């Protein structure tokens with residue numbers, strides 16, 4: 001397949017928040033890009049990650065434009081968090097006084113659907129069920145091959161590619177770009193349908209324990225998410241993949257269990273499915289090259305303790321689109337390097353925040369989970 005030289009083809013690989021937001025921002029920067037987005041066949045597994053802070057609001061407004069209010073109506077406003085962390089008494093973090101207003105608890109699947117609809121309406125060519133299988137980089141183009149659900153593979157010559165495939169970074173890995181791993185925690189998550197959620201508070205509820213920490217978020221469509229963050233060794237030691245063990249740890253919390261008594265009763269009657277998700281803190285050694293860029297979790301991953309993975313993807317999408325636009329206008333790599341600097345700076349800031357957050361819990365400082373997070 002060939003394209004006119006005057007209309008550069010930009011291939012985005014990965015259709016999560018990072019890939020979709022970059023596609024939308026690119027169509028706004030330069031209507032002459034041929035933006036093609038390729039996403040693997042959709043997995044049946046539940047995607048977790050639902051809390052977004054008020055800081056994401058300007059970026060959501062930029063993406064959804066006049067449909068912002070209509071789209072965000074589907075999600076639950078989140079006024080902040082209540083956490084038992086570093087103290088026996090709960091502490092309140094209110095979003096009330098933030099200029100951007102409240103954050104949100106997202107219906108994650110529907111949020112990605114809304115981003116897809118927006119991208120589609122802006123002229124992004126969407127290829128669902130296309131899994132990157134081969135990549136060859138030349139000086140001025142990148143040759144891509146995708147496995148599809150048909151008998152035939154799909155090939156494309158792109159002028160520029162964006163790796164938005166999440167932590168597995170399928171494109172940059174094929175270019176031998178190294179990933180630096182700082183830490184890795186395990187999240188054991190349950191998504192529970194609840195008919196009447198009136199007993200659940202709208203804030204994110206958090207409690208630290210000797211073995212890790214919990215969070216509970218009320219989510220739209222009558223569901224709630226309950227998550228336990230632990231180390232791999234703790235996960236194995238207590239066989240936490242078994243719902244009875246996971247539940248027994250939940251009922252040993254000192255404050256949280258009283259906030260979600262009704263929910264615990266439901267859990268006791270239903271033996272919930274425990275979804276295991278690995279959450280690394282990591283970053284690529286380079287996030288840009290002469291005709292490529294990595295974004296979202298493909299570039300850097302944050303521990304969900306930061307609640308910043310999606311916001312980071314949206315912020316970087318906005319900057320990346322501008323950098324790519326400048327790159328094609330000037331034919332200079334400087335703007336890509338500016339984007340890289342921003343990704344590296346944000347990661348350093350995140351590392352400090354993560355350290356401070358874990359450090360601020362001193363009650364369990366001698367236990368393995370907390371020692372592992374606070375040793376440099």
Ligand SMILES: Cc1cc2nc3c(=O)[nH]c(=O)nc-3n(C[C@H](O)[C@H](O)[C@H](O)COP(=O)(O)OP(=O)(O)OC[C@H]3O[C@@H](n4cnc5c(N)ncnc54)[C@H](O)[C@@H]3O)c2cc1C
Nearest residue numbers: 014016017018040049051132165166187296297304309310
């Ligand atoms: C348990 C847990 C809780 C979290 N909680 C929060 C939270 O509260 N708030 C928050 O902001 N963040 C949270 N996060 C992080 C957040 O989910 C991620 O930062 C976010 O999903 C990153 O988006 P992304 O688009 O970069 O990657 P992804 O969402 O991983 O999307 C990657 C896409 O690439 C596609 N893909 C993969 N391989 C290929 C291939 N070979 N070819 C084509 N396509 C491919 C996949 O199908 C997928 O659609 C959480 C994460 C976890 C694990």
